[in-house]
Amino acid sequence: MPIITDIIASRLPLAEEEIGPRHPGAxxxxxxxxxxxxVLVTDPSEAAQLLRCDSARWAVIVRDVLRADGEPFVTGAVWTSEDRLVRPGRAADAFAPAA
Incomplete structure (x- = not known):
C-alpha cells in the first residue's frame, strides 16, 4: 500500500503545468x-525568497502593460483557464535558473 505522502505527491500538478506558457517575453x-x-524563476529557494514564503517551486516576474505606471512585480499565481496567451515567449530559456 502506498504511503499517503506518495499519493498526495502523485496528484500535485507539475511546476510546468502551474507555470503554463509564461516564458520570458510572453x-x-x-x-x-x-x-x-x-523573468521566470525556477530555483525553489530563490522563488521562495522572492515570494516571501517558506516554500515555492517557481515565481514569475511580470509587468502589467495596460497600466502606464505598471511596475514589475512577483507572482506565484498558477496558470488557469481564465488566462489567455496573447504572445508566446522564448521557451528555450524558460526553465533555466534566473541570474
Missing part, C-alpha cells in the same frame, strides 16, 4: 490585466 491576459513576463 504576454498574457486575464480579468485583472495584461502582463508581460520579464
Amino acid at each position: 504576454l498574457y491576459q486575464n480579468a485583472t490585466g495584461a502582463y508581460e513576463v520579464l
